[in-house]
Amino acid sequence: MAVKTLEVRPLPPPHPDSTVDFGAEISNVDLENLSEADFQVIRNALYNSHVVVLKNQAGLSPRAQYELTKRFDPASDNYGHGKTLDAKRSVLHPDLKTIPHQPQVQVIGNGFYEEYEGLKNITLKHPHHKTFHKEIIPEEDDLDATRFYRWHIDAALYALNPPKVTSLLAVKVPAGRRQTLRFDDGTGEEMDVPLGTTAFVSGQNMYNLLSEEDKEFVRNAKVEYAPHPYIWMSPAKSRSDGLGMISEGLELPLSDLPPINEADIKILPMCWKNPNGGLALQIHPSAIKAIHMPNGEVMTDLKEVRELVHRLQRPAISAQHVYPHDWVEGDLVLFNNQGVLHSVVGAFSPEEQRLFRQCNLASSEGVMGPDGKLY
Ligand SMILES: [Fe+2]
Numbered sequence: 001m002a003v004k005t006l007e008v009r010p011l012p013p014p015h016p017d018s019t020v021d022f023g024a025e026i027s028n029v030d031l032e033n034l035s036e037a038d039f040q041v042i043r044n045a046l047y048n049s050h051v052v053v054l055k056n057q058a059g060l061s062p063r064a065q066y067e068l069t070k071r072f073d074p075a076s077d078n079y080g081h082g083k084t085l086d087a088k089r090s091v092l093h094p095d096l097k098t099i100p101h102q103p104q105v106q107v108i109g110n111g112f113y114e115e116y117e118g119l120k121n122i123t124l125k126h127p128h129h130k131t132f133h134k135e136i137i138p139e140e141d142d143l144d145a146t147r148f149y150r151w152h153i154d155a156a157l158y159a160l161n162p163p164k165v166t167s168l169l170a171v172k173v174p175a176g177r178r179q180t181l182r183f184d185d186g187t188g189e190e191m192d193v194p195l196g197t198t199a200f201v202s203g204q205n206m207y208n209l210l211s212e213e214d215k216e217f218v219r220n221a222k223v224e225y226a227p228h229p230y231i232w233m234s235p236a237k238s239r240s241d242g243l244g245m246i247s248e249g250l251e252l253p254l255s256d257l258p259p260i261n262e263a264d265i266k267i268l269p270m271c272w273k274n275p276n277g278g279l280a281l282q283i284h285p286s287a288i289k290a291i292h293m294p295n296g297e298v299m300t301d302l303k304e305v306r307e308l309v310h311r312l313q314r315p316a317i318s319a320q321h322v323y324p325h326d327w328v329e330g331d332l333v334l335f336n337n338q339g340v341l342h343s344v345v346g347a348f349s350p351e352e353q354r355l356f357r358q359c360n361l362a363s364s365e366g367v368m369g370p371d372g373k374l375y
Pocket of ligand 1: 342
């Protein structure tokens, strides 16, 4: 009998002007009984294409989702944010509900559900930019227009290592209206996007778009993240493009945070090495606190730090570089969390029902810097 190999197809460009060169699609994978050879096809697709859409996975169990996610890093086990989601002050707290029988898998979405995987009478709320951005889209435009909510890497950025892979399963997707995504950053840039898309950009493209001088800088600079960053940033507000915070001195003083263990503070390289080659500019813009410069100095002026990082990252979130995934129920998207940035997008009405499952695991090892060392 001939052995059936999985077919990996590049994703079609999201629009005619797109320069997106990442993303792949695989149909008909049996994830409940995945052979090692088929897993290696998926793993290679992930590190070559960074975003891999596995179609028709509506029946996938939370356990199989967890096991597939873990297979990329067998020594990992804890959810990427550990137990920090319990902290009521965290900006992540309202967005995620933990599946009781599979605590590494979280439920996210919009609307009321009587029962899902042991969770009873849950109300999910799609994150809305009005709770996070300083300037908001007027109420009367709310269902037509949207923003990038927050560009990020899935990572605690304190005590735990950034997960290698995130899996996102679309269980319920509201029917197909579209929205206009506004950058509202003075450029006039806009994008037509499917309702509730997840937007991805490539960290490698973000690096490649830099000048030679900036490339040398980002290869040699490091970012210091705030301790308990999602609590620290909670009173602050984001820029309208979702790419970092506005500096108004609103961040919580360190004395108001949970106890800080100095050894748990993350100082990570700006560039991370991809297992299949290439460097990605990987900075979580809203959690940054200082820059350790190549000359050994530390830049601590938050406004200056944020302006510098925004200048480096902004070119790569322009519309032509963004892949906005058009979700179909049963899509299981795996993304290379150490090689892309992503953002929630969309503004739903309360009756628009959306239910997704997310899983990522704090990596068992640090991220690889340009020097080949783990941080
Ligand atoms: Fe995320």
